[in-house]
Amino acid sequence: MPLDLEHGRDLTLALLPELLLTAWAAALLLYAAWRHRDSSAQRRAGWLSLFGIAASAGAVLWLWIGGARLEGPATSVAVDAFRWAVDLIILVGAALTVLLSVHYLDREGIRVPEYHPLVLFAAVGMMLLAGGADLFVLFLGLELMSVSVYVLAGINRRNPASAEAALKYFLLGAFASAFLLYGIALTYGATGTTKLSRIGAQISALGIESHPMLAAGLALLFVGFGFKVAAVPFHMWTPDVYDGAPTPVTAFMAASVKAAAFAALVRLLLEAFAALQPGWDGVVWGLAAITMVVGNLIALAQRAVKRMLAYSSIAHAGYLLTALVSGSLAGAAAFLFYLLFYTLMTVGAFAVLIAKGRSGERDVTSDDLSGLAESHPLLALTMTVCMLSLLGFPGTAGFIGKWYILTSATGAGYAGLAVVLVLTTVVSAGYYLPIVMAMYMKPRLHEMAHADVGLPRVVRGMLVALVVALLFYGIWPNQLLTLAREGSHAFLPPHVTPVAVPFSPN
Amino acid sequence: MRTILFWIFSGVAVVSALLCITRRSPVASALWLVTTLFHLAALYVLLDAHFIAAVQVLVYAGAIMVLFLFVIMLLNLGRTGPGDMKGAWGRVVAGVAGFVLLGELLAFRLAAPPGRLRLPAGAVEHAAEEQGAVTAIARPLFEAYLVPFEITSVMLLAAIVGAVVLAKRKL
Numbered sequence: 001m002p003l004d005l006e007h008g009r010d011l012t013l014a015l016l017p018e019l020l021l022t023a024w025a026a027a028l029l030l031y032a033a034w035r036h037r038d039s040s041a042q043r044r045a046g047w048l049s050l051f052g053i054a055a056s057a058g059a060v061l062w063l064w065i066g067g068a069r070l071e072g073p074a075t076s077v078a079v080d081a082f083r084w085a086v087d088l089i090i091l092v093g094a095a096l097t098v099l100l101s102v103h104y105l106d107r108e109g110i111r112v113p114e115y116h117p118l119v120l121f122a123a124v125g126m127m128l129l130a131g132g133a134d135l136f137v138l139f140l141g142l143e144l145m146s147v148s149v150y151v152l153a154g155i156n157r158r159n160p161a162s163a164e165a166a167l168k169y170f171l172l173g174a175f176a177s178a179f180l181l182y183g184i185a186l187t188y189g190a191t192g193t194t195k196l197s198r199i200g201a202q203i204s205a206l207g208i209e210s211h212p213m214l215a216a217g218l219a220l221l222f223v224g225f226g227f228k229v230a231a232v233p234f235h236m237w238t239p240d241v242y243d244g245a246p247t248p249v250t251a252f253m254a255a256s257v258k259a260a261a262f263a264a265l266v267r268l269l270l271e272a273f274a275a276l277q278p279g280w281d282g283v284v285w286g287l288a289a290i291t292m293v294v295g296n297l298i299a300l301a302q303r304a305v306k307r308m309l310a311y312s313s314i315a316h317a318g319y320l321l322t323a324l325v326s327g328s329l330a331g332a333a334a335f336l337f338y339l340l341f342y343t344l345m346t347v348g349a350f351a352v353l354i355a356k357g358r359s360g361e362r363d364v365t366s367d368d369l370s371g372l373a374e375s376h377p378l379l380a381l382t383m384t385v386c387m388l389s390l391l392g393f394p395g396t397a398g399f400i401g402k403w404y405i406l407t408s409a410t411g412a413g414y415a416g417l418a419v420v421l422v423l424t425t426v427v428s429a430g431y432y433l434p435i436v437m438a439m440y441m442k443p444r445l446h447e448m449a450h451a452d453v454g455l456p457r458v459v460r461g462m463l464v465a466l467v468v469a470l471l472f473y474g475i476w477p478n479q480l481l482t483l484a485r486e487g488s489h490a491f492l493p494p495h496v497t498p499v500a501v502p503f504s505p506n
Numbered sequence: 507m508r509t510i511l512f513w514i515f516s517g518v519a520v521v522s523a524l525l526c527i528t529r530r531s532p533v534a535s536a537l538w539l540v541t542t543l544f545h546l547a548a549l550y551v552l553l554d555a556h557f558i559a560a561v562q563v564l565v566y567a568g569a570i571m572v573l574f575l576f577v578i579m580l581l582n583l584g585r586t587g588p589g590d591m592k593g594a595w596g597r598v599v600a601g602v603a604g605f606v607l608l609g610e611l612l613a614f615r616l617a618a619p620p621g622r623l624r625l626p627a628g629a630v631e632h633a634a635e636e637q638g639a640v641t642a643i644a645r646p647l648f649e650a651y652l653v654p655f656e657i658t659s660v661m662l663l664a665a666i667v668g669a670v671v672l673a674k675r676k677l
Contacts, residue, residue: 015653022660029667076653114671121664128657136654144661151668166672189614192623206623213614 001063002071003079014068014079017059017087018127024052025120032113039106042113046102049116050095053123057091060084074197076134078267080490082332085483086130086263089340093256094123096347096462100248103456104354110156110246118155119252122148126260133271135184135194138264142180142228146173149257153245165244172227172237180224186217187272199272209275218273222283225268228261231317232291242310247357250306251350254313255343262320266335270327270491277327284325285417291318292424299431303365306357308431309349312390315428316342322421323405326412332488334408337481338401341389341470345398348386348466352379355455366435371444376453380439382463387432389470392425396474404481512552519545532578536571543567554630556639 003010012019028045035041064084097119105115125148128141150173154166188194190213191202208214226234242250273280295315302308320342323335356372356379357364373380389398402425409418444450473480519542526538543566550559633642647655 011653026663076651112671114667118664118668118671121660121667124660125664134654136651137657140654140657140661144657144664147661147665147668151664151672154672157672186614216610216614 001066001068003068004072005070005075005077005079006072011075011077013063014077016063017056018124018131020059021052021056021120021124021127024049024055025117025124028052028120029114029117032117036113039111042105042111042115043102045113045116046098046105049098049120052120053091053095053098056123056127057088060087060091074133074195076132076137076195077128078131078133078196078490081487082263082267082336082490083131085336085487086259086339087127089259089336089343090123090126090130090256092340093252093259093343093347094119094126096343096351097248097252097256099458099462100251100347100351100354103454103459104246104248107454108156108246112155115152115155118148118152122152122252123256126256129260130263130267132264133196133267135187135196138268139177139180139184142261142264143177145257145260146177146228149249149253152249152252153241155249156246159244161244162246163244165241168237169241169245176224176227176234179220179227183217183220183222183224186213186220190214190217196267196272200274203273203275209279214276215279218276218280219283221268222280222287225261225265226287229258229265229317229320230314231287231321232294232314235291235295235314235317238314239307239310242313243304243307247306247350247354250310251347254309254350255346258313258317259339259343262317262335262339266324266332267491269324270332274327274491281325281327281414284321285414288318288321288325288417289420291315291321292420293318296424296427300427302431305353305364305366305369305435309346309353312428312431313346315424316346316390318424319402319405319421322409322414322417325414325417326408328408328412329485329488329491330408330411331405332491333481333484334401334404336484336487337404337477340480341397341401341473344466344469345386345389348382348463348470349390351459351463351466352383352386355379355453355459356450366438367442367445368449369435370438370442370449372439372450372453374444375450376455378460378463379453379455382467383439384436385467385470387436389474391429391432394474395471397470397477398474400474400477400481508552512549515545515548515552519549533575536574536578539574540567540571543571554634556634557643 001013003014005011005014028049031048032041032045061084063079064081068079070079098116101115101119104110105112122145125141125143125145128137129145130141132138132141150166150170153169154163156162184194187199190208190211191199191206193199193202203209203214223234227237230238242254245253269277269280269284292315295311295313295318299308299311299315302311320335320338323331323338325331353364355376356369369383372383385396389396392398392402402421406418406421409415409421522538522541522545526535526542529535529538543562547559547562547567550556550562637645
């Protein structure tokens with residue numbers, strides 16, 4: 001289905017997923033304003049928002065399967081498989097967040113029906129971030145996502161930690177946006193365009209590969225995105241914000257916000273700045289290495305599980321950066337594959353934390369999880385699978401993802417970074433495995449230790465599905481690998497034919 | 507003539523920006539900021555961006571600054587307050603950061619954008635005469651940049667809803 005974005009009809013079709021979700025969010029907002037007082041309406045708003053997400057995902061699938069492709073000049077949105085793949089990952093993350101939130105909001109007595117429309121608005125922002133082919137769209141998508149998530153972080157207004165998290169996130173996020181904007185301005189100054197594909201063309205046409213203004217622009221873009229994906233040394237806000245925000249929102253931030261910002265960074269580097277790869281690979285190398293080392297080492301020292309997961313998500317930003325360093329298609333494919341399962345395992349781990357920590361997830365330590373396997377085998381199993389997958393244990397999807405990232409890095413000659421990845425992964429066993437040990441090998445602290453653990457039926461179903469997905473694709477990943485490779489072909493230079501990347505995990 | 511006007515307006519803008527950040531009283535700071543914004547508007551006129559200049563005066567110097575002053579007066583901020591920068595080190599770091607930025611700007615002045623990107627002389631005036639200042643902005647806004655323009659409206663909606671959700675004590 002060729003789409004010429006100069007025509008209104010084709011532009012509408014290309015933006016159909018975002019339009020559907022925006023319209024649904026606006027309608028839901030009206031519903032929330034109408035039925036403000038009863039808590040059942042808030043629950044219903046949650047279930048209704050799932051329909052919007054499903055409709056949007058349907059539109060994405062329809063466009064992907066229909067073979068939508070760009071015809072005519074490049075405009076402000078991309079029409080390619082990479083966008084559809086990231087859109088689906090984002091929508092899965094948003095749907096899981098809503099599923100976790102519905103009962104959480106009831107339990108914690110948070111009565112804000114606008115919560116669910118804000119999740120949808122954030123998802124729209126993320127999808128625009130993943131699909132923007134113009135620096136304007138990237139920036140506005142980032143802001144739409146960020147503004148919604150600032151509010152979500154502070155939605156529990158009676159909790160000072162939540163307010164602190166929202167304010168910190170807002171101030172540092174605004175600061176990071178300013179860096180990003182300055183970078184965009186300098187890039188425009190050097191190339192005279194904000195369209196990603198045209199930037200790439202202008203760089204080679206004008207021969208400005210080493211122009212200082214372009215280099216400064218790219219450096220500032222790195223700073224801005226570094227903040228958003230929480231890469232060291234721009235990670236300072238992450239632990240406090242992840243710790244203070246309501247836990248479903250933390251899961252949303254750790255999984256989807258990071259995924260969307262990363263997707264935009266991938267598109268920026270591979271589409272606009274591909275010619276500069278010999279210059280920026282050193283920057284990505286350094287960022288990835290220091291992020292993996294610092295994230296993993298500080299995570300070792302954490303006692304509270306929520307804070308440990310915050311640092312673990314920083315470490316995972318380092319793994320994802322490793323996939324980027326080569327700027328190759330194999331790297332982009334590895335990135336897509338890892339992104340999907342990173343989303344699933346992160347949300348899974350936070351879901352267990354939500355079930356365990358009644359109004360005090362911040363205080364749950366690994367000792368509090370002792371003996372969870374006896375009374376709640378499903379929770380313990382989910383946590384175990386998520387921890388092993390985050391660790392990259394063979395047999396889980398996390399292993400395949402890490403393996404694929406490693407082959408993409410070593411294949412392009414970045415063996416040093418691959419060594420750092422393997423070594424820091426070994427370190428990470430030091431904080432993932434004690435949780436598994438506590439659940440299965442330690443006795444309960446006292447008889448009623450897990451009496452208050454609540455597991456609604458919906459969440460139970462969701463956990464089963466997550467575990468099945470993580471294990472199934474850990475053993476039979478081929479189908480998804482093919483899809484990920486198809487997604488990465490969006491960055492194929494027009495004159496290069498696809499090269500099959502040999503891959504065998506065994 | 508243009509050069510003389512440029513130096514006058516930019517000089518006053520820089521001086522009032524300095525006064526804006528050195529005054530102790532928040533009201534005085536805000537008023538100096540108004541002066542800065544007015545002179546920036548004059549610089550936009552010199553760049554033949556008449557529409558931007560008008561918007562600058564209406565929106566920034568007008569609406570936003572009035573809002574600023576209202577907030578300052580409603581919060582009843584006292585006449586004096588402690589400085590933001592703590593200690594000698596804070597001042598040194600801030601000063602160094604400022605000079606780095608200045609050096610960066612000067613470096614960009616030297617490394618001018620590639621020549622092929624420059625508009626031919628008089629192109630801006632010509633476009634403004636032919637289409638009018640507003641059309642020259644409106645046409646790209648609603649054609650080439652339609653998608654970003656529409657996203658802005660969604661973003662503002664989310665921001666308004668968020669502000670109400672967070673700020674209103676009892677909904």
